[in-house]
Amino acid sequence: MSQIETLDALLSTRFSCRAFKPDPVPRAQIEQIIDTAKRAPSWCNAQPWQLVVTEGDATARFRDALQAEVTTGQSQLDLEGPSEYPGVYGDRRRAVGWQLYDAVGVTKGDRAASSAQMMRNFALFDAPHVAILTSPRALGGYGAMDSGGFVLSFLLAARALGIDTIPQAAIANYSGFVRDYFDIAEDRMMLCAISFGYADPDHPANSFRTERAPQAEIVEWRS
Numbered sequence: 001m002s003q004i005e006t007l008d009a010l011l012s013t014r015f016s017c018r019a020f021k022p023d024p025v026p027r028a029q030i031e032q033i034i035d036t037a038k039r040a041p042s043w044c045n046a047q048p049w050q051l052v053v054t055e056g057d058a059t060a061r062f063r064d065a066l067q068a069e070v071t072t073g074q075s076q077l078d079l080e081g082p083s084e085y086p087g088v089y090g091d092r093r094r095a096v097g098w099q100l101y102d103a104v105g106v107t108k109g110d111r112a113a114s115s116a117q118m119m120r121n122f123a124l125f126d127a128p129h130v131a132i133l134t135s136p137r138a139l140g141g142y143g144a145m146d147s148g149g150f151v152l153s154f155l156l157a158a159r160a161l162g163i164d165t166i167p168q169a170a171i172a173n174y175s176g177f178v179r180d181y182f183d184i185a186e187d188r189m190m191l192c193a194i195s196f197g198y199a200d201p202d203h204p205a206n207s208f209r210t211e212r213a214p215q216a217e218i219v220e221w222r223s
């Protein structure tokens with residue numbers, strides 16, 4: 001298999017896992033994922049990303065604390081989120097939402113069921129590990145952009161080892177709580193979390209895959 005075929009296979013088989021087995025990932029493999037991901041390029045080689053990674057009881061304690069915070073606390077984003085999803089972006093967002101709801105049996109208008117499914121984000125989808133990703137506030141959008149490259153590299157390195165992942169912006173909605181919980185310095189922005197472990201292949205939340213727009217929708221050729 002050529003290198004481009006290997007890369008395409010990793011990208012094609014990676015998916016956002018929404019139900020994990022409890023089995024932990026060996027520390028050596030987590031370190032291998034991080035060692036690979038840190039090769040991601042960054043502006044002026046700043047390498048702005050830093051991680052807090054949980055394992056064992058630390059994951060369970062954070063999961064419980066986060067869920068309690070979501071039911072009682074106030075949301076807070078460090079990095080400004082989208083003001084809206086206009087046009088095709090909203091269409092794509094709704095499409096994946098209904099794919100998930102159809103898979104897990106949430107019917108239109110069932111607010112209790114949709115709310116319960118949303119709360120699965122804050123249970124980390126039962127993953128045995130979560131990585132909290134931060135970048136220096138001083139580097140602003142460029143630090144966030146560079147960290148996006150690190151996230152993708154992390155996801156692909158995990159997939160290469162047979163480990164499943166889901167990058168989670170939802171947890172960043174409680175960035176103030178997360179930063180305080182892990183004693184992360186105020187001069188760092190929380191960008192996202194990555195929950196990871198081994199997928200439960202029998203769970204309906206893992207039964208669907210999203211589509212990608214054709215090149216005609218994303219490329220303008222100039223000659």
